[in-house]
Amino acid sequence: AHPLIDTAPAARLDHARGQSLPDWIALRSGRIPFFPDGVAHPASREEVRQLLDYAREHGVHLIPYGGGTSVTGHVNVVADYPTLTVSLARMDRLVQLDGESGLATFQAGVNGPALEARLAEHGFTLGHYPQSFEYSTLGGWAATRSSGQFSLGYGRIERLVAGMRVETPRGEMVLPPFPASAAGPDLKEVFLGSEGRLGIITEVTVRVTRRPETEYCGGCFFPAFGAGMAAVRELVRRRLLMLRLATAAETGLGLVLSGRPDLVRWLSRYLRLRGVGEERCLLVYAAAGTAKDVALARRETRRVSRRLGGVDLGAAAGGSWYRNRFFLPYLRNTLWEAGYAGDALETAVPWSRAAQLVDQLAKTLDRALNGVGERVHVFTHLSHVYPDGCSIYVTCIFRLAEDPGETLARWRALKRAASQAIVAHGGTISHQHGVGTDHREFLGAEKGPLGLEHLRETGRFFDPAGFMNPGKLF
């Protein structure tokens, strides 16, 4: 093999799957049909180029690998075919910092904490915090159109990426950073969300900002989900930051998980006195900037929520979410040990269809396993809001079957039912997780037959031999 390629079994197993529920089932049951045949760790653009050429010449499939946190199958080997996984882990350097413009160029394999640490040395932040932040990488964020918990303030990755370098099988694409341009279609947009099908992103130039002096995270309870939705719609239009709005079911779960039953009892009494009953929904909001900015934003946020019946509890209700914000994915482990599977589905729709789709998804998922006599517990929150709509994030919890194949079948039933409901209500098939293998059959519904064919043609253009991450996206 090529000197850059490691064929040790441990490396191959380590890079075999991501973090989706099917990946968990596979890894925990040991039923992993295919592994990569080797894993390479290039340290430079030149080495990435060598590996691309090697894979093409030897007729090997190539899978780019960032942090391995995909929850839709992006990094999986999907066919019994020689496959090379290329991890960008060693490519984590800050290449250039243009402080005057607020532009930082990193190698694409840098992960969240390393990126923020390097920027912090210079007083900057990117502000991109997907729940996978601890492991996921800048290149992975760009390749999957990632969004983060503070994207309402800093912008989704599409807005943060100013420029890129991509090694495609056909040659290198250099996309220089412009603040804006009218010079034809923006070619960055071809690679944002390309999920490794067109090449390997090797460098990304991102828009960074001065670290805020101070940050604040508060919580507010609304008497019903509708009132909460009206509030967040107004907050986003006033450029105030909301982080999440939970339905009554998810709010209730959060209170149980707090592990403080006495406190919750007192809280419930207090909220009832203030007119907020069993249908209470928790909004977590934020503010960042100078102390003055934050005070002003808090005041405005409270004013908006009070008008809609919200009871603001400030940092007492927001702080605990903030402290645990990267911890929630680990709950899946605890659930699993208790015999339950947990999975998340998500979409985004215009406001006019949001309430209906929240209801429809809850109903659809609730009865999705009726056929096999199993219950599904459904918890929903709005995780991102925009002036014209919001994302809907649904967590499903259901029992593991004795047979891993049966658990997988349950998951498939849920996935299909949810995706069909999403498409029927005009939602996107993914707001933040990407397409990968798991949403692939629904991409045509979103892009249309001509759009899908155009994407495939784009794939054939940059990768005529078709060896880049096959079976994903389109």
Added chain:
Amino acid sequence: AHPLIDTAPAARLDHARGQSLPDWIALRSGRIPFFPDGVAHPASREEVRQLLDYAREHGVHLIPYGGGTSVTGHVNVVADYPTLTVSLARMDRLVQLDGESGLATFQAGVNGPALEARLAEHGFTLGHYPQSFEYSTLGGWAATRSSGQFSLGYGRIERLVAGMRVETPRGEMVLPPFPASAAGPDLKEVFLGSEGRLGIITEVTVRVTRRPETEYCGGCFFPAFGAGMAAVRELVRRRLLMLRLATAAETGLGLVLSGRPDLVRWLSRYLRLRGVGEERCLLVYAAAGTAKDVALARRETRRVSRRLGGVDLGAAAGGSWYRNRFFLPYLRNTLWEAGYAGDALETAVPWSRAAQLVDQLAKTLDRALNGVGERVHVFTHLSHVYPDGCSIYVTCIFRLAEDPGETLARWRALKRAASQAIVAHGGTISHQHGVGTDHREFLGAEKGPLGLEHLRETGRFFDPAGFMNPGKLF
């Protein structure tokens, strides 16, 4: 001919050219090499489809036409070949308004005033004001990645467009509005800036907002351009709205054009007393929202500019620019009558290269006609700012030659010299006017050879016969 096609000479002449300086030279000298052979005015998507099919079947070139305000040759017939111009003027309906989501769907031929009037009936605004606003159309804005005077507040057209319908030779593309999506590359971005090469945009869904209660426009003089640049950089990072920052030369011209020499004398004395001398540069800034929002923004803006030596004159200095903001293009007529040609060039660069490129463009253009013994008067302002950079807008004034061909040669010399300087300094070849015919030779420098080839391949995909607006963009 097809019943929708008008072959009257007046219609053909009316739609022969846009508003670039070469267009003016052609129209005023009567030296127009090619005309469209017919002009069609479809009223529906179905009629657009019929015309596309007609053009393909008859081997006719097709040029989509909005308001005819292109300044880079988008609507020109460039070859001695049967050509049909399709004007979208009759397609100006508001198709749907989703007030809850703030999404309005218009037929693509609606012009600026008609669009804003329809939205105003419902209390909304789009807020997109290119200088061509009175004539240019929503479809034209999308096809050329237009930006407007208030884009810092409302966003460029790329951000305002949530969805589109496009009739391509290969079939219809329906791009539904999502608030955001991670489902692969965003196909809207293929058509934003496509300049009629891939099809005809028939409908556009835009993000609209409630009309602000009040608006304010103020002016502030800085002692030097560098201080003004530092101020606008801070304003944009604090999300305060600036509209334009003029160099000393352009500020001086504006004062002369005000036609109030007495007032200007008193103003100069006052500014000198406050430490602002001959190098004075005028910043025009704005604020919009509730009366309280506006008061707060004005206060913050003044605080930032005062710290950098600015002397704020409020509405006295900002109001006259605001009143004349769509009038400036008409000055070209007055200049022409006086024997001068006026033309505008523009780009955008990261902040770290902005001051240098402003200087370089002024120097380059200043001496560009030395060879023919002519002077060029150069006036510059920053017209759009972003956290990571700004646009640079340069007006050149030079003498008309006796022979229109010689005037055109002078223009070409300026265009080439400026474009070369822009590319050499890492600027985009166009921030707001698009590529058309006039920037086409420089597109490869911006997109790279592989990027350019990809654009051409995209053209071949949607328009295999190659009859859509040939000779433009790529």
